[in-house]
Amino acid sequence: MRTWAVINQKGGVGKTTTTVSLAGHLCQRKRRLLLVDLDPHGSLTAYLGYDPDNLKTGIYSLFSAPVVNQAEVARLLLPTPLPDTWLFAASTALATLDRQMGTGHGKGLVVAQAIACVADKFEHGLIDCPPMLGILMINALAACDQLLIPAQTDYLSIKGLERMVHTLGMVEKSLGQSTPYLIVPTMFDRRTRASSDALARMREIYGYRVWGSVIPIDTKFRDASKAGLPLPQLMPRARGSQAYLELLEFLLGADEETRDARTETQRIA
Numbered sequence: 001m002r003t004w005a006v007i008n009q010k011g012g013v014g015k016t017t018t019t020v021s022l023a024g025h026l027c028q029r030k031r032r033l034l035l036v037d038l039d040p041h042g043s044l045t046a047y048l049g050y051d052p053d054n055l056k057t058g059i060y061s062l063f064s065a066p067v068v069n070q071a072e073v074a075r076l077l078l079p080t081p082l083p084d085t086w087l088f089a090a091s092t093a094l095a096t097l098d099r100q101m102g103t104g105h106g107k108g109l110v111v112a113q114a115i116a117c118v119a120d121k122f123e124h125g126l127i128d129c130p131p132m133l134g135i136l137m138i139n140a141l142a143a144c145d146q147l148l149i150p151a152q153t154d155y156l157s158i159k160g161l162e163r164m165v166h167t168l169g170m171v172e173k174s175l176g177q178s179t180p181y182l183i184v185p186t187m188f189d190r191r192t193r194a195s196s197d198a199l200a201r202m203r204e205i206y207g208y209r210v211w212g213s214v215i216p217i218d219t220k221f222r223d224a225s226k227a228g229l230p231l232p233q234l235m236p237r238a239r240g241s242q243a244y245l246e247l248l249e250f251l252l253g254a255d256e257e258t259r260d261a262r263t264e265t266q267r268i269a
């Protein structure tokens with residue numbers, strides 16, 4: 001199972017949209033998919049038809065359990081409108097975790113352990129993160145193989161991106177691990193100079209870490225969230241759908257390259 005986490009401390013940059021759209025394309029490819037909503041606002045959970053204010057089951061319960069237990073984890077899986085796609089839902093109670101536990105009480109691996117319990121059921125995992133640093137983001141970092149950082153192509157977003165990359169460096173140092181990340185330029189408006197300038201600046205600062213293409217601004221994303229379906233399901237030909245398809249293909253290709261490189265290293269060793 002490969003798990004990608006979609007993170008950025010900045011709000012409203014397209015994290016949930018990226019999660020949902022990649023999920024839409026993955027399930028069209030008949031991949032068994034696990035979605036994990038770590039945002040206390042529960043946008044992903046709500047998108048998929050559940051009410052995060054009134055959920056009885058959710059990933060929150062695992063944080064108060066003494067150990068992450070396989071049977072309990074399996075009970076948390078909720079079906080979604082997408083085929084072969086299941087959800088670990090967020091409830092608003094998640095917002096209380098940082099206050100209850102701080103970051104130093106050994107709860108950084110709860111999500112990784114939960115995913116490990118069901119890893120044989122799924123081919124892919126996608127984690128949607130909250131726009132803040134805290135125990136949930138740390139859990140996401142510990143649970144994924146690849147980070148995706150959506151960044152809006154505007155000037156303010158570049159400052160936010162700097163902060164995010166800096167935070168990432170600090171957290172990874174303290175966790176003693178490093179996870180590859182890809183910056184995904186979002187809401188690109190090719191008619192405006194501001195968007196092109198911001199994109200050029202992103203590439204200048206972060207080079208190969210920035211995905212070679214962009215997610216364009218597309219009002220159809222709002223229609224899709226109103227319909228409770230990923231845009232690729234609702235309008236496969238929309239520009240936004242096509243862009244996320246391109247992103248998915250890039251990510252799957254990169255995964256394959258990593259696998260090939262690992263096999264080659266093992267062969268040589």
Ligand SMILES: Nc1ncnc2c1ncn2[C@@H]1O[C@H](COP(=O)(O)OP(=O)(O)OP(=O)(O)O)[C@@H](O)[C@H]1O
Binds near residue numbers: 225
């Ligand atoms: N490429 C796009 N073009 C147009 N609108 C978009 C695009 N991507 C996202 N949006 C819209 O922008 C808003 C914010 O997107 P989204 O909820 O995905 O951001 P987020 O980073 O998850 O936000 P939060 O930090 O609050 O969780 C939503 O209304 C979404 O429909």
Ligand SMILES: [Mg+2]
Binds near residue numbers: 015016017043044129
């Ligand atoms: Mg979100």
